[in-house]
Amino acid sequence: MRPLILVFFLSTLTTISGHSGYFRNHRRPTSRPNCDDVVSKGLCYYEDVLTSYGSDKAKHEIKTCCSEDDVAKKVIVITKTGDKFVKLLNELFKPLDFCDLVDKVDACPKCCAVNGNWGEWTKFTPCSATCGLGVKFRKRLCDSPSPSNGGADCPGSPIEKRKCINSKCPAELCASFDGYEFDSVTGCCIRVFQIQRNFFGAKKECIRDGGRLLKLDSLKKRDFLQTLVKDNSDRSFFIGARDINGQDEFEHLDHTPVEWIGHLPTASNQDCVRYDKNIREMDETFCSNRFKFVCERDVSVSPGKHLIPK
Template sequence: MTRINSKEEWQFVKDLLEENKNDHHRVWLGGSDADLEGTWVWTDGTPVTFSDWLTGRPYSSDSTRNCILTYFGYSWRWYDSICSDHRWAVCKIPAMPLITSPAPTCPPVTTSPTTTTCPSCPTCPPVTTSPSTTTRPSCPTCPPVNTIPSTTTCPPAPTCPPVITFPSTTTCPPAPTCPPVITCPTTKTCPPAPTCPPVTTCPTIPGQCSKNGNFYDINTGYCYKYKVLKDSLRNWYGARTQCITEGGDLASIKSRKEWDVVKGLLQANGVVLVWLGGRDEDVEGTWVWTDGSPVISDYWNPGRPSRLTNLNCLLANSGMSAYGWFDVPCSYLYYTVCKIRE
């Protein structure tokens, strides 16, 4: 699991989380104080020296919250949570070792009585390794030059033999006593550099969506933000009127991802009972949202909605089946969650 050692490393991880926030709203980091309450350490036992805690976190009075969770609705700030919750995680994996090619070796060079200079060693092309480091192997040192003993008598030669050129031009020694010139082997070629696999990037939400926990609806093409109103308890009609004043309407839930976002916001605000925008007042048993679209959901509490004709408005209750839905009288007073299009 991820260990964060610096502000720069945390910014890098946040950028990765931001690219994937449509699917991963809450993500585990590798910190915990399960062994000693209040002493936060990473999974390798090192202390948490850098942190980005949400204001008021971690709780000093709640010993059940022992693991570090980050949430995009809090701008990826950290908070302590119950370790048994099922969340996504971000892992930290050591980098791959560098792959280098062996440097070529120059063969021994045999020269005439007059010392011949060995050509410069071949230069290898850059060797590319995954993921990005480039290493050039060092060129080896040419071996000592072997010379023909001075006692060797060269056969008479009326003319100079053809001049064989090294990488830098060699001048023919004085005629007529030039022996044949022996050359170094041809230059060796380094093996081809490995090819890195293509980089796969995750899709991002459209640029018009801000980074404050908003939800992008792929069906409508709009971005929505949600606002929990805890200033007053209201009946269903008063809750809807206030949401319209805020520039939106009572929250309607059109997908599992959207419901996960809204539930996370309700949990973060400590809201237990809250109005949603569904009702069946017009036709008993036909539940619709405030925009007239049908309520299609698997989130009703068992046995709900009931067949009682005076229970016509939709309530979410965290005390029953983790925000199960209930049909209740519209006159009851609860908190409000609004859905506002950006």
């Protein structure tokens, strides 16, 4: 007859007494602890391993699990005839030799509580603000491993946020420049200098101040300039444009062509440009004249600059 195989740990083995009627009277308990019940106690349930014999029932071994030493080093095999012998769990004895042992040992980890552990952080999202103070985020998943069988969730938050600054917003940046005024309509940042220079001297002063002579290229920009100079004692102000060849072909200092605001120039020997506040127009003038002048600074938002306050 096929031998009955009984496997259990020597350290927990209860002294086995012979009972000639054991196999005749042996039956399994009608109720068994389920996995959740066992896990809540930190135990692992070996369903078909007997630890002791009785005339009317078999007791089943319950053992602490999920530790490094929770591996059978030795097993005791008891045959139907009552013979017993010890085998080492090594190359001379493999669990595959005993189907019950393989089934039940492999089932043990399924009952063990697995605590969650965080996976890798994602990259931070772009800053929520194109300028000024914003927030950026990154996230992670509790999947390395995920909690199971009543194990603890990952500690902490799945989302991290940090403050970020792409750059100062245009109005704020313009306000940080001494004497400059910001126009929310055109986005330009302008300063009217109260000293008088010839055209080339005015150009150098603007560069020294971090800007350039004003590029007057729209009526809206002209309207803003007019609000800044209307109460000024002077009438004329150098702006950034020149006749490049003496043929009344005027360019801004960035070499884009001038779209003239006001009457077109007619004097071919006047190669620089002034703004006349009284008539609200551009006008050609000699570069050697000395006027007050208007500088502008770039306050456009430059994307990609990330500053993370500590």
